[in-house]
Amino acid sequence: MYYLRNHDQVLVSVRAWITSFILLGMITCCSENSEIAGHRAERKEPMVDKIVRSDEEWREILTPEQYDVLRRKGTEKACTGTLLENKEPGTYVCAGCELELFNSEMKYESGTGWPSYFQPISDDHLRYEDDLSIPGRPRIEVLCARCDGHLGHVFKDGPPPTGKRYCMNSVALKFVPKERTE
Ligand SMILES: [Zn+2]
Numbered sequence: 001m002y003y004l005r006n007h008d009q010v011l012v013s014v015r016a017w018i019t020s021f022i023l024l025g026m027i028t029c030c031s032e033n034s035e036i037a038g039h040r041a042e043r044k045e046p047m048v049d050k051i052v053r054s055d056e057e058w059r060e061i062l063t064p065e066q067y068d069v070l071r072r073k074g075t076e077k078a079c080t081g082t083l084l085e086n087k088e089p090g091t092y093v094c095a096g097c098e099l100e101l102f103n104s105e106m107k108y109e110s111g112t113g114w115p116s117y118f119q120p121i122s123d124d125h126l127r128y129e130d131d132l133s134i135p136g137r138p139r140i141e142v143l144c145a146r147c148d149g150h151l152g153h154v155f156k157d158g159p160p161p162t163g164k165r166y167c168m169n170s171v172a173l174k175f176v177p178k179e180r181t182e
Contacts, residue, residue: 047124051097051147062096069169070096070149073141078113081170086115089178095171096149099125102166102173110158110165115173117166118158128154142166 053061058071068074083092092102092115102117110116120126124145131141131153142151151172158165 048099048146053147058096063171065171066095069172070144070147070151073150074169075152076114076169076171081113081115083115083170083173083175084113086175088175091121091176091178092117092168092173093176094144094147094149094151095174096144097147098174099144099146101125101144101151102168104178108159110167112165112167114152115168115170116158117168118160118164119162120166126151142168 055071059067062070065076069076087104087107089104091100091104092107093100100121102120106117106119106121108116108118127143127145127148129141129143131139133139139153139155142154143149144151149172150169152166152168155165155167156163
């Protein structure tokens with residue numbers, strides 16, 4: 001009898017542990033996906049006409065560094081980008097198709113080692129994808145809406161007024177000084 005009671009207690013204890021693990025898993029899962037869910041709700045179909053080129057054409061047009069980031073979703077090494085320290089007035093366009101993406105008033109020093117912006121020129125010029133390439137760290141990938149080039153990621157730890165941080169690769173952008181855009 002004593003054995004059975006003890007056996008029941010063990011079973012209850014095991015059930016409690018299993019329930020705890022399931023609940024913990026659900027909470028962890030939900031908190032990881034909330035970052036993506038928040039951005040997904042804000043998404044809409046981009047309004048720009050697509051530029052479609054073959055892989056071979058992109059290899060001819062782009063430098064090896066541009067190709068690696070834009071077409072292969074690479075990431076330039078932190079603090080190495082040529083546009084990181086740029087504070088000149090002007091516009092940042094896609095290095096693949098020259099679509100206007102950000103301007104100098106939207107750029108800020110994030111301390112991350114990559115050029116950062118708190119908002120784009122137009123949400124229609126960007127496209128967003130869920131990036132689950134790093135286990136346990138879901139991110140939102142940012143792509144050019146016109147040529148589908150990989151630009152970087154967007155995070156929710158940016159400054160006001162948007163609270164967003166568009167973390168971009170310098171090599172995926174080209175800077176056009178203001179006097180040339182007027
Ligand atoms: Zn583009």
